Amino acid sequence: MEKILKLKTAEIEKISNIESFNIAISIDCVIFGYENKELKVLLIKSDLEEFSGLYSLLGDIIRPDEDLEEASYRILKERTGMDDVYLEQVHTFGSVDRHPSGRVITVAYYSLIDIKHHRLNLTHNDLHWHSLSDINKLAFDHRIILETCLERLREQIMEYPIVFNLLPDKFSLRELQELYEAILGVSLDRRNFRKKIALKEWLDDIDEMEKEVTHRPGKLYRVKKKFRKKKQPSKIGGYPQVSSMS
Amino acid sequence: MEKILKLKTAEIEKISNIESFNIAISIDCVIFGYENKELKVLLIKSDLEEFSGLYSLLGDIIRPDEDLEEASYRILKERTGMDDVYLEQVHTFGSVDRHPSGRVITVAYYSLIDIKHHRLNLTHNDLHWHSLSDINKLAFDHRIILETCLERLREQIMEYPIVFNLLPDKFSLRELQELYEAILGVSLDRRNFRKKIALKEWLDDIDEMEKEVTHRPGKLYRVKKKFRKKKQPSKIGGYPQVSSMS
DNA sequence: CTAATTTGTGTCCTTAATACACATTACTGC
DNA sequence: GCAGTAATGTGTATTAAGGACACAAATTAG
Numbered sequence: 206m207e208k209i210l211k212l213k214t215a216e217i218e219k220i221s222n223i224e225s226f227n228i229a230i231s232i233d234c235v236i237f238g239y240e241n242k243e244l245k246v247l248l249i250k251s252d253l254e255e256f257s258g259l260y261s262l263l264g265d266i267i268r269p270d271e272d273l274e275e276a277s278y279r280i281l282k283e284r285t286g287m288d289d290v291y292l293e294q295v296h297t298f299g300s301v302d303r304h305p306s307g308r309v310i311t312v313a314y315y316s317l318i319d320i321k322h323h324r325l326n327l328t329h330n331d332l333h334w335h336s337l338s339d340i341n342k343l344a345f346d347h348r349i350i351l352e353t354c355l356e357r358l359r360e361q362i363m364e365y366p367i368v369f370n371l372l373p374d375k376f377s378l379r380e381l382q383e384l385y386e387a388i389l390g391v392s393l394d395r396r397n398f399r400k401k402i403a404l405k406e407w408l409d410d411i412d413e414m415e416k417e418v419t420h421r422p423g424k425l426y427r428v429k430k431k432f433r434k435k436k437q438p439s440k441i442g443g444y445p446q447v448s449s450m451s
Numbered sequence: 452m453e454k455i456l457k458l459k460t461a462e463i464e465k466i467s468n469i470e471s472f473n474i475a476i477s478i479d480c481v482i483f484g485y486e487n488k489e490l491k492v493l494l495i496k497s498d499l500e501e502f503s504g505l506y507s508l509l510g511d512i513i514r515p516d517e518d519l520e521e522a523s524y525r526i527l528k529e530r531t532g533m534d535d536v537y538l539e540q541v542h543t544f545g546s547v548d549r550h551p552s553g554r555v556i557t558v559a560y561y562s563l564i565d566i567k568h569h570r571l572n573l574t575h576n577d578l579h580w581h582s583l584s585d586i587n588k589l590a591f592d593h594r595i596i597l598e599t600c601l602e603r604l605r606e607q608i609m610e611y612p613i614v615f616n617l618l619p620d621k622f623s624l625r626e627l628q629e630l631y632e633a634i635l636g637v638s639l640d641r642r643n644f645r646k647k648i649a650l651k652e653w654l655d656d657i658d659e660m661e662k663e664v665t666h667r668p669g670k671l672y673r674v675k676k677k678f679r680k681k682k683q684p685s686k687i688g689g690y691p692q693v694s695s696m697s
Numbered sequence: 698c699t700a701a702t703t704t705g706t707g708t709c710c711t712t713a714a715t716a717c718a719c720a721t722t723a724c725t726g727c
Numbered sequence: 728g729c730a731g732t733a734a735t736g737t738g739t740a741t742t743a744a745g746g747a748c749a750c751a752a753a754t755t756a757g
Contacts, residue, residue: 227515228476230545230556269473269554273545297543297558299476299519308515310476310558312543379704396706397746404744420703421754625735642737643715650713666734667722 231311232276233264233347234292235354236285238320239371243336244387245320246351247284248343250331255305256344260335262351264311277314286326291317291370295357296350303346315354317370359389366407369428377415377423378402407432477557478522479510479593481541481600482531484566485617489582490633491566492597493530494589496577501551502590506581508597510557523560532572537563537616541603542596549592561600563616605635612653615674623661623669624648653678 236247248260263284267276273294282288292314299310318325320334327333337355342348362368368384369376382398402408408426415422482493494506509530513522519540528534538560545556564571566580573579583601588594608614614630615622628644648654654672661668 228474228513230474230476267474267545267556270547272547273543273556294542296540297519299513299558301516301518310513310519312545312556377704394746394748395704396748399705401745418703419755420701421705421752423704623735640715640717641735642717645736647714664723664734666724666732667736669735 228308228310230267231264231309232267232273232280233262233311233313233350234277234280234284235262235295235313235315235351236281237315237317237354237358237371238334239384239387240320240334242383242387243338245334245336246340247327248333248335248340249284251344253305253344259342259344260340260347261344262347263332266309273312277316281316281318284327284332285318286324287318287322291367293357293361295354298346298350300346311350313350313354315358317358317367319371319373321373362388363401366405366428366432369407369432375411375413375425375427377425379423381426474554474556476513477510477555478513478519478526479508479557479559479596480523480526480530480538481508481559481561481597482527483561483563483600483604483617484580485630485633486566486580488629488633489584491580491582492586493573494579494581494586495530497590499551499590505588505590506586506593507590508593509578512555519558523562527562527564530573530578531564532570533564533568537613539603539607541600544592544596546592557596559596559600561604563604563613565617565619567619608634609647612651612674612678615653615678621657621659621671621673623671625669627672 238245238247247263249263251257251259251261263280265276265280265283267273271279274292277292277294278288278290281290281292293316295313295315297310297312301308303309303311340348340351343351362385368381368388371384372380378399381402382393382395385398386392407428409429411425411427413425415425484491484493493509495509497503497505497507509526511522511526511529513519517525520538523538523540524534524536527536527538539562541559541561543556543558547554549555549557586594586597589597608631614627614634617630618626624645627648628639628641631644632638653674655675657671657673659671661671
C-alpha cells in the first residue's frame, strides 16, 4: 500500500485542496497461515521512510473500477498467487492521522491460507511469514488492525468451519487441535476437543491414516464438501433463525 | 448523504479524472428506536432524482479532518440532537455502482437511541421513524445495509448489555422482554427469559413499581451503572480471554 | 521384545436451555 | 365490595452441552 501511495503523493497533495475529497481508500489484508504449530502472518517491509525497518500488512489503494472484495482478492492474488481463498471483512480504520502521506481510510480483511499450498509463490522481496509471537511494532496502525482481525478470527473458529483453510486437504485431529490451540493461545483437553468437533459434523472420516509419523498414526479427516467455500452464511446465536424483516 | 453529494457533483466529476482518487467516503447510520412494541428505524426521504419517493438512511460524506467515529457522532448529533448514544461500526459497502453520482464507499454504523428521550428533536423535514415491518425498497443499497445491521444487532443483544439504550431509564421486565421479542422477531417464554436476564446480572432492582398501568404493576429495573457506556469491550466466546499476542 | 509415545475412547459432574402451571396482585365493572 | 379479568412472579423436571479426568491399544525406536 505504502509503495503506491508514495508514487502518488504529488497527486494526493494536489487534490488535498479540493474540499472534502482528499481521501484515499485502501484495503489491508491480514493473511494468516499456520506452520510448525504456530499461527503466522504474511508481512512486507515497509518502504516508507517514516516506518523504515518496520513491517506492514499487505494492502493497496482501491481502484476506481473495483469493488472492495475484488480489490481484496486482487491483492491476495498478486501477493500469494492464490485466488480461491477465504476472505472476510473485519473493520474499517480511518483515523485522520493514521497515514503520514495524507488521509487514507483502510478496510481490513483477514484471510486464511494454507502455507504449504503448491500455488503459493512469495516472489516479492521482503515478503515473509512472521510468527504472531514475534511481532512487535508494525507500520501505520497495522498492529491494532492485526489484533482486531485476530480477535475476530478467535470469535469465529468455534462457530464456523473456517480454520480448515489453514490446513492441507487431509489432516489428523491432533493437527486440528494444535491449530485451535495456536489460534486461541490456550491448551485444550483432547477428549473434550474431539467431542466438540464431532458434534459440529464438519468433517468426513476419509478412512486413511497418517503416514511418515514417528508414533501411532492417527486417522485422517477432510472438511465436508459443503463447507469448502470461502465464506459461510452467518447465523444468530441461541434463537431460531428469523427472516430478516417481516 | 445524497443531499451533500448532489451539491458536490461537479467536484466529483472534476476529480473523477484523477486516476485512483475519484472515490468519496460516507457514513451511513442505521438508527434504531423502539416504540409501541415495534423496532423502528430513522429514515429520510431521498432527494436524489434516481430514488424519488424512496427513503434512505442518514448519512454524510466524511470530512477531511474527522475520524470515522467523529463523523458518525456528528451525523447523529445533527439529525437527532443527541450525542451520548450507542454506536457501533458494522460493515463497509463499496460496490462500484452503489451510488448513481459516482464512486462512494460507505461505512455503516448502527445506533440505538431512546425514541422518547427529551433531547431528541427531529427538526428536519421528511425525517421519520419507520417500523421495520413497513420497510420495503430503500434508496441506494440501504436495504441490505439495514439488514446487515439488524443481523448484527440480533447477534449482540444476548451477549452484551446494549438494548437498554433503546429503553427509558427505568423499565419493567415485561417491557424488556417485549423489546427482545421485537428485535428477534420471536416470542419468548416469560420464565425462561427472566431467568436468563437474571443470570447476566445486568440490572439493578431499584425498588420501584410501574405507575399508570392498567393491571398489576411490575417492578422497575435499571441497567447497572458500569454498563451505561456507549460501547462494550468485546470478548471471545467459550474460552477464557487470552492476551492478544505472544 | 521392551520401552516410550501417541491414539482413541467413556463417565461423572456442573451448568445452561427449554417446556411447562399456579398462586398473587391490581384494576374494572357491576 | 365483590367477582371477573389480566398481568406479575415464581420453581421443577428434562435435555443438551461443557469440562475434568484415566486407561487400553497401536506403533516406532532401540
